[in-house]
Amino acid sequence: METEKKANMITRHMREGTLLGLVVMLVVLYLLYTYGYLKPFDSWKNRIEAGITLVLLPIGLGAIYGFFQGYRVKRRVDLVRETLVNWEKGSLTDVMPDIGEDEVGRLGEQLVKISKRWEDQVSSLQRLSTNNAQLAEQARVTAIVEERQRLARELHDAVSQQLFAISMTATAVGRTLDKDFDKAQRQVALIEEMSAVAQSEMRALLLHLRPVYLEGKALEQGLKDLIKELRIKVPMEITFEMDDDIHLLKGIENHLFRIVQEAMSNTLRHSKAEKMDIRIHRKQNTVRVMLRDDGIGFELDDKKQTSYGLSTMQERVTEIGGSVQFITAPGKGTRIEIVVPLINDERKRGDGDGNTD
Incomplete structure (x- = not known):
């Protein structure tokens, strides 16, 4: 056509x-x-x-x-x-070529003005996200004591109680093993069940124990630490790739970290996946993030976007001037593609580091 x-x-x-x-x-x-x-x-x-x-x-x-x-x-x-x-597609820095001085040329000049205004708005959004990240960091420091107290209560009420019940049941097994072997077998099965429940609760708590922000680390290092810890505790293969020449503002890195963290949490809780790929690459004047798993997938609708936190991801991507696309279907796994434009400072930092190397 x-x-x-x-x-x-x-x-x-x-x-x-x-x-x-x-x-x-x-x-x-x-x-x-x-x-x-x-x-x-x-x-x-x-x-x-x-x-x-x-x-x-x-x-x-x-x-x-x-x-x-x-x-x-x-x-x-x-x-x-x-x-x-x-x-x-997000490449706001592409220059409008010279197309003459007639009506078409004047149209091109007007589009260039619109592009510059659009680029300024995206830059303002990214600066605002950085300021918001700094304010959030201050709020995090203020609330850290309360968060530790809350986690201590959850550990005591959940895992500690389960462990105590396991200990008591194990003691009872030792007493009834010789007297009533069938009863001892039922008690051993109960211990296995309680151990599985305790393990599930610990994994759920581990997701909440992870830092909400990068805490001064670069995005790549923060994600590597998160993946390293999850590889030890979760039976799932996680592949991670990130270009070396990606250097972003702190606010953008924090948002991308939270988005990846939320996607990994969704994969662990809902997808039943055995493998997850995380790839972050720089393509021209954009940063592209691809998150993919081989899980059960789902039917994408408004209800699922709310319950799975997809709307929250959409809001976070919008705050840094990017775009996101969710690709999934039942039995086909899930893929999330995010494009964030590099504006001014980020582009110069990336280019400067590339020239230095």
């Missing part, structure tokens, strides 16, 4: 050029006939040859003129369209 539209632009100009050539020919013939410059031909052969020449010449010249005129306009429009597509 796109190729057909492009061809229609050239075809339309060729038709208009042909029509213009015919009109010019008729006007010229009329003027020649009016002022007596047009003489009748001696034979029919000369008349036919002259008629064919008078028809084909303006049609050919008009078609050629229309083709070049249409191609020139199409090429300039295509340049504008390609730049707009790149902007839509």
